[in-house]
Amino acid sequence: MAPQVERQRIPEPAAQADILREQLEYLIAHAEGNAQCGCSACQRYVRVRSALLEVFAEPPGDNVQEISPHFAKAA
DSSP, X not given: OOOOOOOXXXXXXXXXXXXXXXXXXXXXXHHHHHTSOOSHHHHHHHHHHHHHHGGGSOOOGGGOOOOSOOOOOOO
């Protein structure tokens, strides 16, 4: 009779959204607690914050297209 070998248990991977939330919470807590000390975690916080808030930035004037029709102006 062959010896019984216990199978190694491998945990299921965490959901990507959960990992992102956990990392973001860590970076926020670190940045608030250390008042931007300049370490690698603070630098990551600045990059992540910039990327997440990018959608709220004003669009550059060169890229804005006029969508209203051009009307002839009365003289």
